[in-house]
Amino acid sequence: xxxxxxxxxxxxxxxxxxxxxxxxxxxxxxxxxxxxxxxxxxxxxxxxxxxxxxxxxxxxxxxxxxxxxxxxxxxxxxxxxxxxxxxxxxxxxxxxxxxxxxxxxxxxxxxxxxxxxxxxxxxxxxxxxxxxxxxxxxxxxxxxxxxxxxxxxxxxxxxxxxxxxxxxxxxxxxxxxxxxxxxxxxxxxxxxxxxxxxxxxxxxxxxxxxxxxxxxxxxxxxxxxxxxxxxxxxxxxxxxxxxxxxxxxxxxxxxxxxxxxxxxxxxxxxxxxxxxxxxxxxxxxxxxxxxxxxxxxxxxxxxxxxxxxxxxxxxxxxxxxxxxxxxxxxxxxxxxxxxxxxxxxxxxxxxxxxxxxxxxxxxxxxxxxxxxxxxxxxxxxxxxxxxxxxxxxxxxxxxxxxxxxxxxxxxxxxxxxxxxxxxxxxxxxxxxxxxxxxxxxxxxxxxxxxxxxxxxxxxxxxxxxxxxxxxxxxxxxxxxxxxxxxxxxxxx
Amino acid sequence: xxxxxxxxxxxxxxxxxxxxxxxxxxxxxxxxxxxxxxxxxxxxxxxxxxxxxxxxxxxxxxxxxxxxxxxxxxxxxxxxxxxxxxxxxxxxxx
Numbered sequence: 110x111x112x113x114x115x116x117x118x119x120x121x122x123x124x125x126x127x128x129x130x131x132x133x134x135x136x137x138x139x140x141x142x143x144x145x146x147x148x149x150x151x152x153x154x155x156x157x158x159x160x161x162x163x164x165x166x167x168x169x170x171x172x173x174x175x176x177x178x179x180x181x182x183x184x185x186x187x188x189x190x191x192x193x194x195x196x197x198x199x200x201x202x203x204x205x206x207x208x209x210x211x212x213x214x215x216x217x218x219x220x221x222x223x224x225x226x227x228x229x230x231x232x233x234x235x236x237x238x239x240x241x242x243x244x245x246x247x248x249x250x251x252x253x254x255x256x257x258x259x260x261x262x263x264x265x266x267x268x269x270x271x272x273x274x275x276x277x278x279x280x281x282x283x284x285x286x287x288x289x290x291x292x293x294x295x296x297x298x299x300x301x302x303x304x305x306x307x308x309x310x311x312x313x314x315x316x317x318x319x320x321x322x323x324x325x326x327x328x329x330x331x332x333x334x335x336x337x338x339x340x341x342x343x344x345x346x347x348x349x350x351x352x353x354x355x356x357x358x359x360x361x362x363x364x365x366x367x368x369x370x371x372x373x374x375x376x377x378x379x380x381x382x383x384x385x386x387x388x389x390x391x392x393x394x395x396x397x398x399x400x401x402x403x404x405x406x407x408x409x410x411x412x413x414x415x416x417x418x419x420x421x422x423x424x425x426x427x428x429x430x431x432x433x434x435x436x437x438x439x440x441x442x443x444x445x446x447x448x449x450x451x452x453x454x455x456x457x458x459x460x461x462x463x464x465x466x467x468x469x470x471x472x473x474x475x476x477x478x479x480x481x482x483x484x485x486x487x488x489x490x491x492x493x494x495x496x497x498x499x500x501x502x503x504x505x506x507x508x509x510x511x512x513x514x515x516x517x518x519x520x521x522x523x524x525x526x527x528x529x530x531x532x533x534x535x536x537x538x539x540x541x542x543x544x545x546x547x548x549x550x551x552x553x554x555x556x557x558x559x560x561x562x563x564x565x566x567x568x569x570x571x572x573x574x575x576x577x578x579x580x581x582x583x584x585x586x587x588x589x590x591x592x593x594x595x596x597x598x599x600x601x
Numbered sequence: 602x603x604x605x606x607x608x609x610x611x612x613x614x615x616x617x618x619x620x621x622x623x624x625x626x627x628x629x630x631x632x633x634x635x636x637x638x639x640x641x642x643x644x645x646x647x648x649x650x651x652x653x654x655x656x657x658x659x660x661x662x663x664x665x666x667x668x669x670x671x672x673x674x675x676x677x678x679x680x681x682x683x684x685x686x687x688x689x690x691x692x693x694x695x
Contacts, residue, residue, distance in 0.1 A: 212672070212675040352661045412645075414641055438691075447691075449693070454617050458616075471632075472632070488642050489642065490652055491647040492645055530631070530635055530638060
C-alpha cells in the first residue's frame with residue numbers, strides 16, 4: 110500500500126476523511142514495518158500490537174458511523190518508556206523497573222487517548238533518562254536510522270529513531286537537559302521541549318522534577334503544533350502545571366510569515382568545540398531567516414559553560430533524591446540474597462542500577478552532602494536564577510534566540526561511553542534552556558557531507574510556543590530538508 | 602580538586618550503593634575531572650542574587666481530597682508479595 114514511512118499526521122488524518130485507508134490498515138502497516146525493521150534499529154522496548162489493533166477497529170467503526178474520532182483520531186503514537194501507560198510495562202529502560210506495569214495512565218497518555226491516538230509501543234531510552242546517546246539502556250542500544258553505526262542521541266533516542274525509521278508518525282519523549290531536542294537533531298526530526306509547566310508531568314517517572322518536561326517528535330512543525338494542542342493544559346495532579354496560558358491554538362496563523370521578527374544569536378554558542386559543518390549549516394538557516402524579513406543580531410549570553418555545571422549539579426541532586434525510592438522493598442527489583450533491611454536496599458540498588466544512573470546518584474549525593482552544599486548546590490541554584498535573569502533580559506530585545514542544537518554530529522556507538530565528562534559536554538547548547546524553563550524546538554536544517562542530520566534550535570520566551578512554532582514553520586518550509594528520510598541501508 | 606576513594610565510599614554509603622575497589626577508584630578519577638570542570642561556577646558573580654524571592658507565577662494547588670483508587674488489583678500488581686490485603690515485605694527487625 111502507501112509509503113507509511115513518509116506520512117505526516119496531517120496526511121493520515123486527511124486519508125481517513127477521504128477514505129483512502131482505514132485505521133486498521135494504517136496501524137497494521139506500522140506494526141508490520143516495526144516487526145520487519147526494528148530488530149536492526151532497536152527503537153522499541155514493548156510493542157502493543159493487540160491493544161493497538163483493537164483500538165483501531167473501534168475507531169474504524171466510529172468513522173463508519175460518522176462519529177468524531179478526535180484531533181489525533183487513529184494516529185499511532187509511540188511513548189518513551191518513562192511515561193506511565195496503564196496495563197503496559199513502563200521500565201525506564203532499567204533493570205529496577207524491568208517488570209513494572211503502570212497502574213494508571215500519565216496525564217499526557219490520557220490526553221492522547223482522549224484525542225483518539227493509538228498507543229503502538231514503548232520506546233527505548235537511556236536508563237531513567239540519564240544520557241545523551243541511548244547507550245545507557247539496560248536492554249538494548251538504539252541505532253541511528255541514518256547510520257546504524259551512530260547513536261540516535263538521547264535520552265529519548267528510541268522515540269527519535271522510531272519517528273525517523275517510519276515506525277509511527279508521532280512519538281513522545283521527555284526533555285530534562287536536551288533529551289528531546291538533541292536526538293531530534295541527531296535523527297533529523299522536529300522535537301519540541303515546551304515551557305516548564307505547559308505539559309503535565311503527572312505519570313512521568315521523575316529524573317529531575319524541576320527540569321523535566323514532556324514533548325513530541327514529529328516529521329514537521331505543523332504536526333508538532335497539532336500535537337502540542339493535545340498535550341498541553343492544566344492538570345490538577347501536577348502542582349507545577351500552569352493554570353492558564355495565552356493560547357491553546359498553535360495551528361492558526363502558523364504560516365503567518367516572520368517579517369520583522371527579531372532573532373538573537375548568542376555568540377558563545379558558536380565558539381570552540383562547534384563542528385564546522387554544523388556551524389555552516391546554522392549560518393545557512395540564519396541567511397534564510399534574513400531573506401524572509403527577520404532581523405538577526407549577534408549578542409552575548411555569557412552563561413553557557415557554567416550553566417552546564419549548574420545543570421549537572423541540580424539535575425543530579427534531584428535525581429539522587431528521586432531515585433531513593435527504588436529500595437527493593439515494595440516494588441521494583443529486589444536482590445536475591447541479603448541479610449537485614451540495610452543489605453536488602455544496598456544490594457537491590459547496586460545490582461539493578463546501571464553505571465550512569467549510579468554515577469548521577471553519587472554526584473547528586475555528593476553535592477548535597479554536608480560540607481559541600483554551599484560549594485555546589487547552593488551556587489548552582491544561584492546561577493540558575495542568574496541564567497533566568499539573563500534570558501529574561503535577552504527576551505526584552507528578541508522574540509527568538511537561535512543556536513545549534515548540538516555542537517557535534519551523531520557520534521559512533523561506544524565512542525564516548527568511557528568518558529562521562531565528554532558526554533556531558535555534548536549537552537552544552539540545550540541544558541540552559543531547561544535551567545531557565547524556556548520552550549525550545551529543534552528542526553532539521555541540513556546534512557553533513559556524510560549524510561548525518563543537523564538540527565537548529567529555536568528558543569522562545571516562557572509560554573511563547575505560538576511565536577516559536579511560527580518561526581520554526583517558516584524556516585522549515587524555506588529550508589525544505591525536513592522531507593528527507595533515510596534509505597535504511599543495511600536494514601531492508 | 603582531589604577526590605579520594607574513601608570519599609567515594611562514604612558517599613556510596615549515604616546513597617545506599619556499594620562498589621568494588623576498582624569501581625570506587627574509577628569514580629574517584631572521573632569525579633575529580635567532573636568537579637574540576639564544575640569549578641567554572643566560581644568565576645560567576647553571584648552577589649545580589651536572592652534564592653528565596655519569587656516574582657514568577659505561583660504553584661497551582663488543588664484541594665487535598667482523598668480519592669479511592671478503584672482497581673486495587675492493578676494498584677498492587679507490582680508488589681512482590683501480598684498476604685490478604687497487606688503488602689508482605691522481608692523481615693526488617695531482628
